[in-house]
Amino acid sequence: MTAIDQAITDQPAKSGGLRVFAVTSGAAVICLFGAMQFPQPIVQGSFLSAALVFLVGGIIQIYRARSPAKSPASIPELLASVVSNDPDFAFLTNAEGEVLLCNKAAQEKFGQFKNEVLAVLLTAIVANPDVVLYRLVTRADSMGSGKEEIVTRSGQYGLSVLKVAQDRYLWRLDQGTRYEQSNTRASDALSIPLMTLGKRGAVLFVNEACRSFLGFRPKSMSEVFGDITPRTGLNCTLESADGDVEVTLAMVESKAGRNEIYIIPSSRSAGDQTGPRELAAEWDAIEDLPVPLLKISADGELLASNREARSLLDLTSTEGKRVGDVLDGLGRPFSDWLREAIEGRGGYVSQFLRGRGESRDVFVQVTLNTAGGLLDPHLIAVLNDVTELKTLEAQFVQSQKMQAIGQLAGGVAHDFNNLLTAISGHCDLLLLRHDQGDQNYGDLIQIHQNANRAASLVGQLLAFSRKQNLQPEVVDIRDTLSDLTHLLNRLVGEKVVLSLAHAQDLDPIKADKRQLEQVLMNLVVNARDAMPAGGEIRVVTQNLTLHEPVLRDRATVPPGNYVVVKVADEGHGIPPETLTKIFEPFYSTKRPGEGTGLGLSTAYGIVKQTGGFIFVDSEVDRGTEFSLLFPVFHVTVAEVKPVAPAYVKPMTIVDEGVVLLVEDEAPVRAFASRALRLRGYTVLEADCAEAALALLADPDLMVDIFVTDVIMPGMNGPTWVREALNERPDTRVVFVSGYAEDAFGDEGPRIANAVFLPKPFSLNELTTTVQNQLETFRQEV
Secondary structure (H helix, E strand, O other): OOEEEEHHHHHHHHHHHHHHEEEEHHHHHHHHHHHHHHOHEEEHHHHHHHHHHHHHHHHHHHHHHHOOOOOOHHHHHHHHHOOOOOEEEEEEEOOOOOOEEEEEEHHHOOOOOOOHHHHHHHHHHOOHHHHHHHHHHHHHHHHHHEEEEEEEOOOOEEEEEEEEEEOEEEEEEOOOOOOOOOOOOOOHHEEEEEEEHOOOOOOEEHHHHHHHHHHOOOOOOOHHHOOOOOOOOEEEEEEOOOOOEEEEEEEEEEEOOEEEEEEEEEEEOOOOOOOOOOOOOHHHHHOOOOEEEEEEEEOOEEEEEEEHHHHOOOOOOOOOOEEHHHHEOOOHHHHHHHHHHHHHOOOOOOEEEEEOHHHOOOOOEEHHHHHHOOOOOOEEEEEEEHHHHHHHHHHHHHHHHHHHHHHHHHHHHHHHHHHHHHHHHHHHHHHHHOOOOOHHHHHHHHHHHHHHHHHHHHHHHHHHOOOOOOOEEEHHHHHHHHHHHHHHHHHHHHEEEEEEOOOOOOOOOEOOOHHHHHHHHHHHHHHHHOOOEEEEEEEEEEEOOOOOOOOOOOOOOOOEEEEEEEEEEEOOOOOOOHOOOOOOOOOOOOOOOOOOOOOHHHHHHHHHOOOOEEEEEOOOEEEEEEEEEEEEEEOOOOOOOOOOOOOOOOOOOOOOOOOEEEEEEEEHHHHHHHHHHHHHEEEEOOOOOHHHHHHOOOOOOOOEEEEOOOOOOOOOHHHHHHHHHOOOOOOOOEEOOOOHHHHOOOOOOOOOOEEEEOOOHHHHHHHHHHHHHHHHHHHHH
């Protein structure tokens, strides 16, 4: 950079620093004037504190402007000179909250300290300083400074922060009223040993009880616990000033990355194995302990509880209650568990239990410890909130169950499709030999129609397992609903009113129109059944733009543009205990014979396979609302050029060509071969891929097209076709399967000149597909 460029760059910085100094100095004068107008000490202290913050900020800005080449390391020296004689407490910290320097007043108040964290120092005044400090740091990062008034039992204080460098913060704690408490920390008053650990295991603080218990002031966690990893409820042996002592640990995690560990000693040494281990701490000393504890008699009565336990279990009092009244899920009588613990027969092993009553969804890990000695034997239960862990476990089990059911449904659907292909195919063959005047024609039509109904049911199974064959297209939901209106009105009946409300500028989506109609019909029919006395069903469509991910239920909806379809009713609603099961297959609240339990699971599978989301909100006796979210599909409109219509040769009833038919199901193979021979084709049959390759080993054998199943024992369809195409690259291929087309899409490169025909297929569908493939080849040649 040239000297001129440097001067251009520095000039705004200097003038900007002067302007900032002028503004902050003016603000400081205004605050001083305000302090003179109010005689109250609290108000005067607040104004004076603000004035000093503005003044220090101005000095720093003018300092930066006048000395741009100076290292930022000189800023602490400047701050030290500014605040050294400040009568209030002043600290300079880094971004991690570690105190780098402080003034004389702070040293006199909090004593000599080194590498201490500001949050730990302020525990003598504020019960939970982490939250206050986090709010102020966030404000300073965005606005440059921040201040809060803190009201405690000992008085009112003003805590302010000023961001003076990239990772430097100046803190001031002014005394709105005199701080008259002793120099000891609040945690020093605890009779239970307490230590605070940093992120890397360094001991940041120990109270007086902990120093007395250990006999020294540890610097790292390993000096106390060795190879032990502390956790709540852990029973272990520690070396104390009086020898080895068995203890129970309770750990509280802090937002600042620190952990507070409470050490609850027993009343006997580690070598004494003559009786049950007892906790030596008095109950009054652990009422305010931030670890949930219960005092339990030998017969299961709750004798006492501390504040954290009552908060966790959502109890106002435990008086008159028993363990079974507040906890559940042991799987055996509580009395047996408690008796084993009293007798020292393994009762200390942790148990995962569930809160009862209003806290039924709260899961706790409970560890029992004996106390009271022989005269008053009882138990102290250490609770650990594991609700999040159990929730994740339940979600994993549910997902595994749904995946297993989906795989089962897909497999059953595949087998049924093979059967239905044979049934409907041979029915087609019979219909070729019977006209409408034949007495058996009506029976054959009934067989054909019921086979189609069975195929529809199989399609619902595939929809649930998300393995159906979709034919996506650009869809305007308004047109889809408009086409469905007449049918939906007939479905809901006369007692139910169906109302539609559309957004005028509704975006298009990409979905299978037929399946989308199925979803809407299922939801409307369910809404009708929820209102036997009549009511209104509202279908609303609208656009939705999400600027950030939305977490709901067990799904995360990514940012983007969506089309929302809501189907709401005024029915009896869905109870909360049932709401989580409604998308499971074969689950139905209707009476036997009134539903299959596949309607909502089918809707769920179709929506998810389309790339959308489905959510439900319900209130008992108020109604239910289903919300469908589909990603917007934007179509690029290009200039349309007139294209001359291509000549399409009409299909012939009889064709010619050699077809290699590979199908492991004998009934399906028999139908397909007869259907193709009726159209004039020469058919070679093989019951497996290996047999097909053996036929193709003859170089003189001419084959025009392969018709093969996808999933077969041994080598599957795509694998043997790729191998055969190495020698016969121009051969056309038709894949048939009861699974979806993507069941074999990721196993290798895409096969050229191949089409997919899903099962069950009819005689005409099979022969038309084969004829189209051969006709395309002939046109290319």
